Amino acid sequence: MSSDKICNAPHPTIKESIGFIGGGNMAKAICSGIINKGMAQYSQIYVSSPHIENLGWWIQNGATASIENVKILEKAQIIFLSVKPHILPLAVASMLKTLPANFTEPRLFVSILAGVTLDQLSKTLRPVGDNVRLIRVMPNTPVMVGEGCAALCAGNGATAHDVKTITSIFSVSGICKEVPESMINSIGALSGSGPAFIYLVIEALADAGVKQGIPRAMAIEMAAQTTLGAAKMVLSTDKHTAVLRDEVCSPGGTTICGVHELESGGVRAAMFNAVEAAAKKSALLGQQQQPK
Template structure:
């Protein structure tokens, strides 16, 4: 795969998504929004019309045949739920009109290890290269956090292509596969944790008399601002927290309430639970 001089995937070829749900839409939307790929160079398959609406609006090619996506794409994202991997691969095999080669498969499947992915995919495309990715949905708005690990035959250029694609939606970093479940338990699942926190903060403000729309806006901006402070100042979160807590002030009283409620321990347990569940999903495959 040859990258153009500019940051474009036009020289790479076409990108496909087997699975048309939220995560696929987030990545596809980021590629289109940044101009890295044209809609005419994206192929998407889904067994039903449930998730096809956004893709049709994007102007991409849509189909019910996974084989069509594989035939027409150079990079194929496997974007179904892990339990549907075998069925999706079987559909690829059954709907391919001719043998294919020189394909890069990018798995978004939580918990399914590279060894398993390569074994299953190579039964259909013997020379396929495989990369395992754990992105998150804020990719859609350019604020995602994605990690990836390369399979045994993936090339340096494959890694560069995947990193470029995912970087259109935020930060992206290559890590050891031994860390990918834990990274997914943090960044992959983390947006849901933060949405819950935003909702709870908004509920608290509503309880104290702030109108709902205003409370949600303020809570969201507060979380955004706090995250930006950590990223841009480089300071430890604990230091930034201490800088807000005046002696005998309002913030330290709020922090005390959070500590009494076990918020720190609960969030740690959430990451641990998600990581363990990803490992369980992998074992089931």
């Protein structure tokens, strides 16, 4: 199904307050997707970071910002964990220092931490209380422009409503699939890291165009539009990529000569190796975050 069909569906309104522990690029992308689709207002958004100067974007847009993670726990009902994986134990520890002893409010934690398993999350967040619910998501930055790709798996205590809400958050900005946790690291390597791989491809195509005499700005625009158009052909026609490729490759024509050079250069092997390397690194990040 194409992302256009998904994004044109009615967008549910989120009534809960939404928090981000960590206000970096991915958190901004997720928040922008939610706001741009009219699912929430910045008045519902709470975000924390150790350094207030890093929260200027959030403050300018009307979100409530703090340097205290506990403020997010106290105010937000849905909390995105968007720090670096190795920072999570420290972030939770800082919350616990000032968390009221009688705090019993239910909270849904949504982790976008690469490599950190639901079991690890459960152990790390256990001191927060018995009313913690968990969902693990692997998104990518194109959610910011409504063309994201995400996968999620539900953990401890997550309800059908929780899964539906988080799926909606990511589906209105692209596609979101519920998958077994065993697939999450691999999907992160494919779709989470994938945009960087595609940017490299677009840059290479543009450089090649410049070498052939096309002005730089035009070459980048055409390379990007070509990539977008090819992707939409895959999503909208339901044809196998090999069939679509063959439709461009006329016998004895120019395109098949170019495809031959790509195959000779090992483009497939390079993509295999890139995704495999990203998946291995994701697993390693999870091992480094083992709770004490």
